[in-house]
Amino acid sequence: MVKMSDVAEKANVSKATVSRVLRNPEAVKKDTRDKVLAIIEQMNYQPNILARHFRRSQTNTILVVVPNIMNTVFSHILGGIEHAAGENGYRVLLANTNKQVEREYEYLDHLKQRQVDGMILLSARMDKNVLTEVMKQFPVVLTADYLEGVAIPTVTIDNVSSARTATEHLINMGHSRIAHITGPLHLLVSQDRLKGYRQALLQNGLAFDNILIQEGDFSHESGYNQMTKLMALEKPPTAVFSANDEMATGVIKAAKENGLSVPGDLAVVGFDNIKLSAIYDPGITTIAQPTFEMGKKAMELLLEQINGIEMGKRQHVLENELIIRESCGANFKKNG
Amino acid sequence: MVKMSDVAEKANVSKATVSRVLRNPEAVKKDTRDKVLAIIEQMNYQPNILARHFRRSQTNTILVVVPNIMNTVFSHILGGIEHAAGENGYRVLLANTNKQVEREYEYLDHLKQRQVDGMILLSARMDKNVLTEVMKQFPVVLTADYLEGVAIPTVTIDNVSSARTATEHLINMGHSRIAHITGPLHLLVSQDRLKGYRQALLQNGLAFDNILIQEGDFSHESGYNQMTKLMALEKPPTAVFSANDEMATGVIKAAKENGLSVPGDLAVVGFDNIKLSAIYDPGITTIAQPTFEMGKKAMELLLEQINGIEMGKRQHVLENELIIRESCGANFKKNG
DNA sequence: ATACTAAATGTAACCGATTTCATTATGAGT
DNA sequence: ACTCATAATGAAATCGGTTACATTTAGTAT
Numbered sequence: 185m186v187k188m189s190d191v192a193e194k195a196n197v198s199k200a201t202v203s204r205v206l207r208n209p210e211a212v213k214k215d216t217r218d219k220v221l222a223i224i225e226q227m228n229y230q231p232n233i234l235a236r237h238f239r240r241s242q243t244n245t246i247l248v249v250v251p252n253i254m255n256t257v258f259s260h261i262l263g264g265i266e267h268a269a270g271e272n273g274y275r276v277l278l279a280n281t282n283k284q285v286e287r288e289y290e291y292l293d294h295l296k297q298r299q300v301d302g303m304i305l306l307s308a309r310m311d312k313n314v315l316t317e318v319m320k321q322f323p324v325v326l327t328a329d330y331l332e333g334v335a336i337p338t339v340t341i342d343n344v345s346s347a348r349t350a351t352e353h354l355i356n357m358g359h360s361r362i363a364h365i366t367g368p369l370h371l372l373v374s375q376d377r378l379k380g381y382r383q384a385l386l387q388n389g390l391a392f393d394n395i396l397i398q399e400g401d402f403s404h405e406s407g408y409n410q411m412t413k414l415m416a417l418e419k420p421p422t423a424v425f426s427a428n429d430e431m432a433t434g435v436i437k438a439a440k441e442n443g444l445s446v447p448g449d450l451a452v453v454g455f456d457n458i459k460l461s462a463i464y465d466p467g468i469t470t471i472a473q474p475t476f477e478m479g480k481k482a483m484e485l486l487l488e489q490i491n492g493i494e495m496g497k498r499q500h501v502l503e504n505e506l507i508i509r510e511s512c513g514a515n516f517k518k519n520g
Numbered sequence: 521m522v523k524m525s526d527v528a529e530k531a532n533v534s535k536a537t538v539s540r541v542l543r544n545p546e547a548v549k550k551d552t553r554d555k556v557l558a559i560i561e562q563m564n565y566q567p568n569i570l571a572r573h574f575r576r577s578q579t580n581t582i583l584v585v586v587p588n589i590m591n592t593v594f595s596h597i598l599g600g601i602e603h604a605a606g607e608n609g610y611r612v613l614l615a616n617t618n619k620q621v622e623r624e625y626e627y628l629d630h631l632k633q634r635q636v637d638g639m640i641l642l643s644a645r646m647d648k649n650v651l652t653e654v655m656k657q658f659p660v661v662l663t664a665d666y667l668e669g670v671a672i673p674t675v676t677i678d679n680v681s682s683a684r685t686a687t688e689h690l691i692n693m694g695h696s697r698i699a700h701i702t703g704p705l706h707l708l709v710s711q712d713r714l715k716g717y718r719q720a721l722l723q724n725g726l727a728f729d730n731i732l733i734q735e736g737d738f739s740h741e742s743g744y745n746q747m748t749k750l751m752a753l754e755k756p757p758t759a760v761f762s763a764n765d766e767m768a769t770g771v772i773k774a775a776k777e778n779g780l781s782v783p784g785d786l787a788v789v790g791f792d793n794i795k796l797s798a799i800y801d802p803g804i805t806t807i808a809q810p811t812f813e814m815g816k817k818a819m820e821l822l823l824e825q826i827n828g829i830e831m832g833k834r835q836h837v838l839e840n841e842l843i844i845r846e847s848c849g850a851n852f853k854k855n856g
Numbered sequence: 857a858t859a860c861t862a863a864a865t866g867t868a869a870c871c872g873a874t875t876t877c878a879t880t881a882t883g884a885g886t
Numbered sequence: 887a888c889t890c891a892t893a894a895t896g897a898a899a900t901c902g903g904t905t906a907c908a909t910t911t912a913g914t915a916t
Contacts, residue, residue: 187902198866203904213864233633235902238574239871245613253602259595266589266616270637276614277581297569394613404799433799440801460796463740463769523872539874549894571872575901719887 186229198282206231223275232265246301246486248448249279249291249396251269254256256361256458257304257475261328265304272487274301285309287472295322302486304479308336311511323489327482330372331500339482342505343373346471347380347425348387349506350453353421353469357387357451357513363396363421365410365431368415377427400431415442422450429454429461432468447513457507467509474502522565531559542567552679576767582822583636585627587643592794593811594642597664600815603641608823610637631658638822641665659825663818666708666835673820673831677840679709682807683716683761684723685842686789688804690759691724693787693825693849699757701733701746701767710735713763713791732757736767744772751778756784759848762796765790765797768804772847783849803845810838 192199197220205220214222237243250258250460262276267397269276277300280418288310294300295318296474308331310314318324319336327339347443354362378397385392387520398404398413407426411434426432432454434505439450444468446452454461457472458480481500488495508514528535533556540547541556548556572577584601586594598612607613613636617623622818624646630636631654638659643669644651646669652662655672665673690698700717714733734749736742743762746766747770750757762768768790775786782788782802790797791809817836824831844850 189902192623199903200867200905201865204865211864217862230629230633230646231579232574232902233635233715234570234574234577234579235871236904238568238570239902239904241568241570241871242633242660245914250612252599253589254592254596256592260590262614263588266614270616275810278584278602278612280606293566299569321838404795427846430795430799433801437799437801440883453531455636459740460799463766463770463773463796464799465801478626510698515665524874525872535873536875536898537894538897543874548892552894568872570866571901572874574903577901632868736892 185232185283186227186228187232187314191220191223191229193228194227195220224374224394226488234363238384241298243299243301244273245275245300246278246483247277247279247291247294247303249281249303249305249307249381251283253278253280253312256460257456257473260475261479261482264471264476265483267476267485268483270482272483274483274487278363281307281346283307289314292318295324302490304482304486306409308334320342323486323490325482327478332372335498337485337489337498337500339478339485339500339502341478342475342501343376344383347377347427348384348502349380349383349423350455350471351381352388353506353508353512353514354425354451354453357382357391357423357450359421359423360390360391361393361396361419361421362423363398363414363432365398365426365435367402367431371400374386374427379398381425398429400434402428402431404430404434404437407431408438410432411435411438412442414443415439423452424450425453425455427455429456429458429470430470432470432511432514433460433464436464436466436468447511452453452511454511461507461509464511466511469509469512470507471509472505474504480503521569522563522564522836524567527556527563527565530563531556534694540847545783560647563791564764568829570629571791572845574697575667577634577722579611579621579635580609581611581613581636581638583613583615583627583630583639583773584821585617585624585639585641585643586855587617587619589614589616593792593809594664596811597642597815598810600817601819602815603812604819604823607611610819617643619643619645621693625650628654631660637855638826640818644670647802659822660680661818661822661825664796665816667804668708673821673825673834673836675814675836675838677814678837680716680719682791682840683763685716685719686791686807687717687720687761688724689842689848689850690761690787690789693759695757695759696726697757698726698727698759699734699750701734701736701743701760701762701771703736703767705735710763715815715855717761727729735789736763736770738764740766742769743767744774745770746783747771748778750777759788760786761789763791765792765800765806766793768806769796772800772802772804783847787849788847790847797843797845800847802847805845805848805850809843810840814838824826 188199188202192202205217231477266276279291294315305326306328312334325337330338366378399409400410425437432452436446444450454468457470461468461470522534524538528538541553548847602612615627639663642664648670662671664677666674701713734746736746760771766787771781779785790804793806797804797806
């Protein structure tokens with residue numbers, strides 16, 4: 185393996201000059217630079233990146249902590265991160281936690297040991313104080329999740345207002361008995377979507393019926409099960425706002441099996457706008473999370489920190505959008 | 521930052537001994553070892569991993585080259601890789617190529633520069649000779665794709681036989697006019713699935729009608745469009761084997777819109793067994809690719825290479841399975 | 857030409873662990 | 887007690903760039 189000193193020798197310059205040609209070309213006279221570059225080319229010299237990382241204690245690598253890569257939402261955010269990282273010469277190290285806090289803690293060591301230059305969390309289950317301590321010392325960004333009372337840079341969407349939009353859409357369609365199937369209520373996202381649902385009802389002077397709120401776990405099956413319960417009510421709902429798309433498919437399936445037509449007898453709105461919602465029959469009206477953009481933005485915020493640029497806003501809320509398809513009854517033709 | 525020499529000093533031993541305690545404990549007397557360990561604990565010493573990587577020119581990191589992380593099949597394989605990697609103390613660096621060959625080539629440099637200890641490709645678009653050259657020097661495994669005439673360790677499923685199984689299933693259900701919507705035919709996977717389809721027809725003495733073979737691109741829309749074409753035929757098919765699940769949903773959608781019931785008037789079989797196929801209405805009969813296992817196996821093969829273990833088989837073909845749901849008409853109850 | 861400043865290059869220390877080789881301690885066997 | 891093999895430890899070189907600082911070269915102004 186040809187190394188920098190070999191190049192230096194052949195070019196009749198010092199290692200330092202070769203190094204400068206590579207990392208700080210303006211500091212070298214054009215003649216010298218060209219000469220060195222030619223030799224580099226000729227000898228097919230490739231710098232030893234590990235030596236560089238070691239010396240500079242910088243790796244041009246960031247760590248992305250994901251609860252579960254196999255989840256579409258996360259893999260799309262990851263896509264956005266990867267994209268922005270690549271554009272800026274950074275590499276992405278993957279950390280799948282399988283939702284285990286311990287693994288979050290484990291990966292913290294990568295930061296502390298400077299194996300990576302920064303970290304993007306797609307879920308923060310760890311202790312707030314620990315995280316606060318970490319973010320004081322290292323570049324960290326949180327996205328797709330948030331924590332109250334932690335001044336960590338965050339990229340999210342406004343789940344409350346989105347849920348409100350979704351629910352209001354159903355209200356505007358003339359529904360007054362609207363059920364909500366929530367996500368796991370220990371998650372802030374789920375609580376926020378529930379909050380938005382509540383707000384929409386109240387602001388529109390609608391009665392608020394606790395029996396219409398059922399907790400799911402974001403799975404198809406839970407949507408199916410909770411909907412089955414809802415249909416058994418004396419006064420079943422005429423519309424359902426499901427906290428994600430996958431549960432919405434369960435809702436629709438249960439409704440159909442019960443002889444209800446969607447959207448004829450039951451209007452459904454989901455959340456996330458995963459591919460599935462466009463493909464499903466009927467197409468599911470849903471709130472589109474700008475997942476790719478979230479990832480991209482998160483990476484940009486991280487870069488600002490890494491480069492020591494003073495950040496203005498720390499909390500970034502991205503716009504989301506109501507995508508109207510068939511399941512809510514507002515549109516019987518569109519495909520989306 | 522406390523370093524190894526600090527520990528050595530405090531423990532009254534040499535750096536070498538501290539290093540041995542960490543990397544090769546058996547080589548140190550128990551007394552010394554315990555003493556050093558205690559000091560390490562006490563001083564909260566963390567070895568500088570970058571220095572280690574540099575010195576050993578080994579990173580305990582592998583590179584995974586993915587055409588598109590946002591694709592479920594790939595993200596699941598990635599899940600398997602990540603799992604096996606983690607279990608063996610390896611980290612996963614993500615390389616999304618967006619299907620661009622140039623990016624595959626770019627990432628080759630990571631290997632050559634020893635920034636990673638090995639590479640798993642989920643798609644090989646690069647030149648065969650280049651790849652052959654690379655795999656002679658570095659640990660490489662290919663999965664989810666394969667190349668003819670390259671002796672690279674590969675983990676795949678048998679697309680030909682799986683497609684045959686899928687098609688035969690439709691034949692067994694009494695169909696004789698079976699269409700096939702293929703994937704992009706420049707991909708080996710697509711060609712293989714087509715081959716299997718052909719074999720099934722021939723082996724069962726069925727007429728082989730070219731008009732029933734339509735090329736799609738794995739998207740929902742293409743399934744929809746090709747099915748629309750097929751239904752316009754004088755003698756339309758009574759069954760369709762779609763080269764993936766997403767296109768199968770398009771097929772079903774087109775059929776429904778045309779007043780056909782699935783499976784009543786049209787039987788459909790897909791491929792991949794992505795979550796969607798279980799959730800869709802009707803549930804889609806499909807071939808299950810053991811994606812997670814493929815990833816796991818690929819990582820294991822890579823580890824063997826990294827550790828210099830002589831590999832027996834180089835080509836690993838994993839078992840796949842026909843998952844029977846509603847869309848083929850064999851089962852009207854199951855949910856899957 | 858001279859002095860002085862700025863640009864260009866060189867020298868050498870340095871990052872921190874790993875590992876080879878030499879040296880010393882330990883223990884078994886007679 | 888003595889020899890010899892083996893285990894345990896230490897000293898020092900090494901991995902290959904980067905960078906602070908010193909030195910030389912070039913350029914400008916007078």
